[in-house]
Amino acid sequence: MGGQLRVGQVFRYATGKDPKPPTIEGFPNFHHVTHSPERVRALLEAGINGMAKVRTAGGERRPVILIRSSPWKAGSEQTPWHDVFDMDNGHVRYFGDHKATTTVAPGKTTGNAALLDAFTGHQGRTPAERASAVPLLLFRAVSRSGKVKGHVEFCGLGVIERAERLVQWGGADHTTFTNYVYDIALIDLTAEDDKVDWAWIDARRDKNVADAQTLELAPQAWREWVKHGHSALPRLRRRVARAKVTKVPEQRPKPGSPEAKDLELIYKYFDGRKHDFEAVASAVAARVLRGAGNSYVEGWLTRRSGDGGADFVGRLDIGSGLAGTSLVVLGQAKCVKLDNLVTAEQIARVVARLRRGWIGVYVTTGAYSVPAQTEMIEDQYPIVLINGLDLARELRGMARDDHGGDLEACIEYTLAQRETAVTNRRPEEILLE
16 A cells, blocks of 8 residues: 655656655655555656546545646746645645647646546535545655756645636747636645545545545545535645744845846836836736735826825725625835845835725835834734745746746836826725726
8 A cells, every 4th residue: 555645745756657665766756655556556747647537336436636737847838837836825826738739628638627527526515525526636846966857746635716717828939828727725734744645545546435434534624624615725724834024035036046037137127217116016916915816906006296105006805795895905116226125114104004904015126124024023014025036926927927938028018007007096995996
């Protein structure tokens, strides 16, 4: 029987696929851990690997879908999309396998068909329906010893929350094509010491084992999800306790890295025209606030004078109808030298403008001092801080998604879209739109 997969553990995925050695070159052997005697081996050859269904007394059941992301391919002609793995907050945004050169319908490719089928199961309305739902085990390729192939990191156990059809750029001619993107909730594995036991998957592969019996081997949070459904996901989602204060070096790109080059380009582009940076800051703030599936509406940019300490205005919508509310978002944008630090006083000036039911967003090309972060935490300021490293990453993601990877074209498009959005309206007017 197989072994255990621990979140964050790196496995050797060797081409020979020999399950005998427990380790290869000092790394646990993926094929050893996932070995099931006399059964077809588990594979990560494709991005989306749906294990063959088995026919049980209760109907057909797919044992597992193994998902692999290859970050080193992101932005290429073969893989124009950019998957997002936020393991600390239990969220993965994963793009399907339709490409610019694919001739079949987007939902009919092997991977998309498997995930859309899984999504239907994950939407089951009763515990009995969810008991047969297929678990997603997520991996991402990592480089080791200078090699980008042959090693994978286990990222957790997931449930699909949303499946969205969207248009992407891709192919040698940078044409548009339709694909699916999936928002996946990573399930908390605290009770299992952050591990998934392959014996659970083995049981799901056995046609003589009923769905209810397989659940006895499932992680505790998975059993809770089966029992209570999506309403329980907020408390069952993986969360990693982290120190809330981020050291200054960790807010800046590593010298010579792609992010460092991108941030330098951004700074130079707006040096001497820093008011224009507000449009980009507004777009980045919108992307960050929408990142976990929130509904965010971009409002307007403020005029150069009389802005009262705000550079852009937006609206964050929570819930819907009588069970919903909207928050005014007041944004501050600071294009400063890359080694500059935002102080506690600068953040406090933005917070002083916030009224009840408002939140702030501060976007800078620099970093936030430790005292500024400490004061924000201690005083519980309702403000989101986006530093230079995050700014570069978000803009690069926008460029990959919509502009064929051309960062400067992405910036110019953002400026062109926002040039008519400058006004001196009162922030609370955003609630009326």
